[in-house]
Amino acid sequence: MRITLVSDADLVNSNYRGYQPLMVLSRRGHDITFTRLGEPRYRASTLLQSDVVHIHRYTDPELLQIVAQLRDAGIGVVWDNDDDLTAVPRSNPNYRKFGGPANRARIQAALRRTVTAADVVTTPSELLAAQYRAAGADDVRLLENYLPPEFGRVKPAKHDGVTLVWLAGLEHQVDYQRLRLKETLVRLLDAHADLRVLSIGLGLGLPSDRYEHIRQVDFLELAKGMSAGDIGLAPLADIPWNQARSNIKLKEYAAAGLPWLASPVGPYLGLGEKQGGELVPDDAWHDVIDRLIVDVRRRRKLAKNAAKWAKGQSIEDHAHLWDSAFRDAAQRAKRRAL
Known part of the structure; x- marks a missing residue:
């Protein structure tokens, strides 16, 4: 054809x-x-x-x-x-x-x-x-x-400490602002000396030398670019624009070997531990991230579930x-x- x-x-x-x-x-x-x-x-x-x-x-x-x-x-x-x-x-x-x-x-x-x-x-x-x-x-x-086949060939990269990853286009500025995530991430960086934050796409403006911003990554390199992370973030404000999104960001995190945390909005509703993550209420982002940073066993369990889910999403x-x-x-x- x-x-x-x-x-x-x-x-x-x-x-x-x-x-x-x-x-x-x-x-x-x-x-x-x-x-x-x-x-x-x-x-x-x-x-x-x-x-x-x-x-x-x-x-x-x-x-x-x-x-x-x-x-x-x-x-x-x-x-x-x-x-x-x-x-x-x-x-x-x-x-x-x-x-x-x-x-x-x-x-x-x-x-x-x-x-x-x-x-x-x-x-x-x-x-x-x-x-x-x-x-x-x-x-x-x-x-x-x-997911494209290239994402399935990525293995988690060994690294020290814990790294939060947020893959976000510029349109996610509304989510960053409405959910007051800058304040949340600054508090977490202050509380955990081994914590790093990586954003790909959207700049977060965090005042820390443990924050890294990568403006752009080639599409087929996305999973590889996140493979040195430990937790993927997918916050969404509950607005009409976000109700029509897809769930691909969670699949991208899963392919990179990351457990994920997401808002209970639109495409993420109904997903959870079986797919390698948790849904986070608007007022609980600090507490849920903080808990997962210190709970290594929980992160490993979710990462294992995420990897299993991603294998069926090609x-x-x-x-x-x-x-x-x-x-x-x-x-x-x-x-x-x-």
Whole structure:
């Protein structure tokens, strides 16, 4: 089957929602074309040679014109999104582009047009799946984010002391502020002389020589970059934007051999000790982290559970779900064209 991906390579999400699953399908014999940022996104001559076109996030008028051509030509369209672009908070770097009532109305209208034009809609979020069904999408599939094979080859790195790791994009500034985590982390660093804090992505501004900030890590190096940690942090403020997230951050920590602590919000609800971590109420972050820092036995037990969970969360083991979505979209398009 000939599948063409249309995505933005600058979005880390596009790895999980397109590039990595299609790399697995390519190794299984599918003919894959990657059309990503920096190239002509909508070269009709390329897209019209496909059996299926897989689109991550784009909803602009130019795209919808192409989708109409694809439908007329009997080519399947799979559209995917993994963020609630109607609920972007003010602290988000993309607020000017997506936030506010005027943008919300525009985005909602574009989403309705897009999901009703697609043969299959995919998302890792139950909340977004419900939104797309309500908007008129015929076939919406909940497909979680899964781990690339490179993450499964990482082994925990030996090190002294205890290291807290927070892998966080800039949009997590709202979580850092609302949950008062700077105050919490400063208190913990003061109380534990062997404690270190590492943040990847978001800078935390901690006044300590035992705090390290790494601005960016290549996607396939994420698990390796966290492998010298001991505890992964996944705090989320209880706001609409966070309700539509995926649970991939916990899987990333688990692949790196880290037990995790997360907020009982959105995608993390229902996860816990079996998956290698604990859910932490908003007012308990200091106490729960403090307890896990000193409880080596508990950390080891959770790390063992996390590693076991991560082994079952590989893209390769779940690529058949994407394959099914693409095949069904192609078959639906062919029936429509008859």
